[in-house]
Amino acid sequence: MALNILLAILVTSLATYISRFLGVITSKKIKETSKIFRWFNCLAYSTLSALLARIIIFPAGALADVDYLIRFIVVFICLIIFLISKKNFVYPTVLSFLLLTFFSSNF
Amino acid sequence: MINTKYFLKGFFCIKSADSPAIALFASFIAIGALFKTIGLNFQESIFSTFLTYALPGSLIMAESLIVGASLLNIFLAVWLVNARLYPMTVSLFPLLMHKSQPRLKYYLACHFIAVSAWLIMKQNYRSVERKYRLDYWIGVGAANLSVAMSATAFGFFIADYLNTDMMIGLAIVNPVYFTCVMVGAMKTIQMSLAVILGSIFGISFYFISPEWCILLGGFTAGTLAFFIGELNGT
Numbered sequence: 508m509a510l511n512i513l514l515a516i517l518v519t520s521l522a523t524y525i526s527r528f529l530g531v532i533t534s535k536k537i538k539e540t541s542k543i544f545r546w547f548n549c550l551a552y553s554t555l556s557a558l559l560a561r562i563i564i565f566p567a568g569a570l571a572d573v574d575y576l577i578r579f580i581v582v583f584i585c586l587i588i589f590l591i592s593k594k595n596f597v598y599p600t601v602l603s604f605l606l607l608t609f610f611s612s613n614f
Numbered sequence: 615m616i617n618t619k620y621f622l623k624g625f626f627c628i629k630s631a632d633s634p635a636i637a638l639f640a641s642f643i644a645i646g647a648l649f650k651t652i653g654l655n656f657q658e659s660i661f662s663t664f665l666t667y668a669l670p671g672s673l674i675m676a677e678s679l680i681v682g683a684s685l686l687n688i689f690l691a692v693w694l695v696n697a698r699l700y701p702m703t704v705s706l707f708p709l710l711m712h713k714s715q716p717r718l719k720y721y722l723a724c725h726f727i728a729v730s731a732w733l734i735m736k737q738n739y740r741s742v743e744r745k746y747r748l749d750y751w752i753g754v755g756a757a758n759l760s761v762a763m764s765a766t767a768f769g770f771f772i773a774d775y776l777n778t779d780m781m782i783g784l785a786i787v788n789p790v791y792f793t794c795v796m797v798g799a800m801k802t803i804q805m806s807l808a809v810i811l812g813s814i815f816g817i818s819f820y821f822i823s824p825e826w827c828i829l830l831g832g833f834t835a836g837t838l839a840f841f842i843g844e845l846n847g848t
Binding site: 521 | 698704727778
């Protein structure tokens with residue numbers, strides 16, 4: 508392996524593992540019935556939600572090559588499909604790929 | 615030691631209808647193809663997914679390699695985008711703690727913390743006896759990591775057959791799946807506010823600091839959701 512790539516992989520995995528490791532240390536002192544546990548639960552969902560919003564509205568990588576309105580429309584249609592299909596996860600997931608590939612190649 | 619029965623029970627959760635397997639596979643196909651495009655070899659690509667196992671961090675690493683960023687820059691950028699794993703761990707691992715399990719096992723098992731496995735465990739932990747929840751969790755995590763590594767390998771090999779439009783299509787699958795999961799999780803005032811405010815504040819803080827928007831937006835939204843939820847008795 509090239510040294511710079513190997514180092515980049517190791518640094519990336521270390522930067523990722525630190526948050527997991529610190530989370531385990533903190534978890535030892537927290538009871539699942541406590542208010543602080545509920546607060547962390549809210550933080551986990553809100554942080555995930557913030558990440559998803561960022562990926563959809565201000566993406567990096569391949570998604571940045573398609574107009575934000577198209578991304579928004581695809582996510583919106585898939586959410587509607589999710590809700591009317593009694594919360595089936597397969598339909599919106601597969602449809603999202605098909606729709607965005609279609610829109611990306613035609614608009 | 616790992617209890618095989620609970621490990622396998624966790625492992626085969628990946629087959630359920632609401633499992634993240636399709637979304638996970640699609641997004642790591644894109645990562646595998648991206649790794650090949652920027653010059654990583656097969657071993658490096660698999661090694662990266664195995665060691666990091668967090669999609670946004672892998673994306674940042676790939677982009678940093680393209681622009682030739684320093685190791686310190688890569689470390690800080692990845693740490694910031696993956697710091698969400700801290701509250702995710704703290705909101706899950708207290709549910710897995712049991713005095714019969716060795717400490718080292720928790721430090722190894724936390725490597726499996728990622729959105730996909732975390733969501734499966736949050737949905738299923740009540741159905742597993744507390745003593746064996748960690749073994750169940752390791753099963754769930756191992757299954758998800760296996761899917762991610764297989765998809766990276768698959769993406770690496772089919773990279774030459776994927777055009778730009780298909781790569782864009784693959785990149786939306788994961789966000790759409792998790793958006794659906796988030797909407798599905800909105801069952802109390804606290805959870806609904808955490809999800810809705812998280813997306814609003816996440817985007818708003820982007821205009822102040824793109825690097826810190828996930829952490830600052832998530833922290834502000836989660837704290838507000840917690841207090842409003844507590845005042846309303848949820």
